[in-house]
Amino acid sequence: MSTCYLDINIGDAQRYNDDDAQYQAASALLSKHASTFGFPTTPEEAKSPEPLHFTPPVPLLAGRLRFELDPSPGLAKTRQNFISLCTGEKGFCKNAPNKKLHYAGCPIHRVVQGFVAQGGDVTRGDGSGGEPVLQTTPSRGSLAMANSGGKNPVNSSQFFVVLSADEKTLVKLRGKYVIFGRVKDGDEDGIKVLERLNAVGSGPGSKDERPLESVWIGDCGLE
Numbered sequence: 001m002s003t004c005y006l007d008i009n010i011g012d013a014q015r016y017n018d019d020d021a022q023y024q025a026a027s028a029l030l031s032k033h034a035s036t037f038g039f040p041t042t043p044e045e046a047k048s049p050e051p052l053h054f055t056p057p058v059p060l061l062a063g064r065l066r067f068e069l070d071p072s073p074g075l076a077k078t079r080q081n082f083i084s085l086c087t088g089e090k091g092f093c094k095n096a097p098n099k100k101l102h103y104a105g106c107p108i109h110r111v112v113q114g115f116v117a118q119g120g121d122v123t124r125g126d127g128s129g130g131e132p133v134l135q136t137t138p139s140r141g142s143l144a145m146a147n148s149g150g151k152n153p154v155n156s157s158q159f160f161v162v163l164s165a166d167e168k169t170l171v172k173l174r175g176k177y178v179i180f181g182r183v184k185d186g187d188e189d190g191i192k193v194l195e196r197l198n199a200v201g202s203g204p205g206s207k208d209e210r211p212l213e214s215v216w217i218g219d220c221g222l223e
Helices: 013-033 073-087 167-171 188-199
Strands: 003-010 061-069 116-119 142-147 155-162 178-183 215-222
Touching: 003 073, 003 188, 061 073, 061 188, 073 142, 073 155, 073 178, 073 215, 116 188, 116 215, 178 188
Parallel strands: none
Antiparallel strands: 003 061, 003 215, 061 178, 116 155, 142 155, 142 178
16 A cells, blocks of 8 residues: 655745744854854944844744545546646646646645645645645545536646544535545654644634644655
8 A cells, every 4th residue: 555645744834944944044153153262252243133042943844744645546637636736757747838747846735624724735735736646534634626517527737635523514424525535644744834824723613714723735755
């Protein structure tokens, strides 16, 4: 059985990068002058308006979701498509030649508390795009392909992960989507990631269903 992973990041990437740059600069300065303990060495350094950061910023990695993919023959194309998007082996999108067919860096653009977390729009990153791809009962941690809805729904590169164990909520998903995997059994880290995603989800009835903080896939692949 194939196992894919998605490393989920949550938070302000720009602020993290700025804090990390200041920390790295302070660390380099301290390392340079540690032997003489003459830090800071000039008035200019002492009067610098920017504080020196000696503590690294808190990592934005919320954790890793490990998915066991359903080995059923009828799901072979869906399974292989998801794997290729995790590894990036297919190159670039046909609809957007400057965009890679790769989930790495892709936003989780939709998170609804007690429902689902959805991502995988490799073309636009907001849920309006997605590259085309070729029924089981959903449960918390189920992995499914999102589709365009309507009478003839089309699956794309977009996927969602079920955040709820509530039967009334699961009924809304049953029979409407291709469910082809689930968070690996016994994976406590994965359960914690589901809880983190749920915590930053928009409330029921939200108009845009955007997460309260930025959420994206930092890394992905096969294990």
